[in-house]
Amino acid sequence: RKEVEQDPGPFNVPEGATVAFNCTYSNSASQSFFWYRQDCRKEPKLLMSVYSSGNEDGRFTAQLNRASQYISLLIRDSKLSDSATYLCVVNGGSNYKLTFGKGTLLTVNP
């Protein structure tokens, strides 16, 4: 099982659609979870941290289920500018290293 596994995508959605990304992780000792976005040929940028209680930032909602080792990201009312690759990132338990999923490419169409 891969350390961090994401929907392979790609996702193509119209503007205004709601889109959900799913991610699973294998290390049950993982402590911190993040969603990053990466634009083509650019560096990853932190979108949001993911907390056990779930958290929301505007149109973005992240959920964490530790029992299932599952993380999700929901984007509501998607915009053209949301087009990017979304990376699920997990901190590996007792160490400080981040493990990245392969990413899911989202294209929002006009």
Next chain:
Amino acid sequence: GAVVSQHPSRVICKSGTSVKIECRSLDFQATTMFWYRQFPKQSLMLMATSNEGSKATYEQGVEKDKFLINHASLTLSTLTVTSAHPEDSSFYICSASSGLAGGHEQYFGPGTRLTVT
């Protein structure tokens, strides 16, 4: 805040030469810096972790004599690719964290695209 710069953004070099990439945290002190490599359509792969003033910790399969890392200050880390070969062509990205332990977000530099001819 949390701005990380990298230089150069793009470099083309001949096989056998060495290339140095700089990573700077501009508005915070980075106790730990990380170096990643990303091949096309692949995820970021951690190459090494460096803490200021100590030797870098390399991931399995990464040659420490080929990828020299120096973290001389709390705001600067350098990666030198020695005797570069075409297979070293990749997108090299650094990140910096202000915390010593896990759980702290990492902030990424804009990356350096290396092409070895």
